[in-house]
Amino acid sequence: MIRSSFVGCIGILVVASAAGAADPPSHGLAIEYVQPLDQFVAAVDNISSAPSFVLITIIDARKNEVRTACVTAPLLLAAIDIERGVKIGTDLRETRRIALANSAHEFSFSKPEALANLGLSGFFRGKSEVACQIIRAGKPAFLADRTGQVREGQP
Secondary structure, three states, X not given: OOOHHHHHHHOOOOOOXXXXXXXXXXXXXXXOOOOOXXXXXXXXXXXXXXXXXXXXXXXXXXXXXXXEEEEEHHHHHHHHHHHHOOOOOOOHHHHHHHHHOOOOOEEEEOOHHHHHHOOOOOHHHHHHHHHHHHHHXXXXXEEOOOOOOEEEOOO
């Protein structure tokens, strides 16, 4: 179980224990779809040059805004590191634990740099929408490394 003081300190909202929860919290929103855990884990663990997408709920703690989006797993992990105030990639085990402990896939960020790192504008915006369509259909999605196109499946 993650201690609340730890969560408050790093500014990341981890809404469930590593064991998971039957009914994940939804911050007052009707959760339309939660990506299956096996897909989420596979996406986080994918270290290829063709990153997998994860469907997450992003909470902007500064503005108290909530949105759902698909981002590549490396961008999520880097955003978690930025929020924690550690150099990106220096503690992958802990970053992975934080990401996977969150069975509702809801992440709260208070640092503008962490939110910007999620890549929700520009190049990734349209790709996020395509990836979300694939994931909501129950299939994994990844970003092809040579073409930059969103593809169904695992690389």
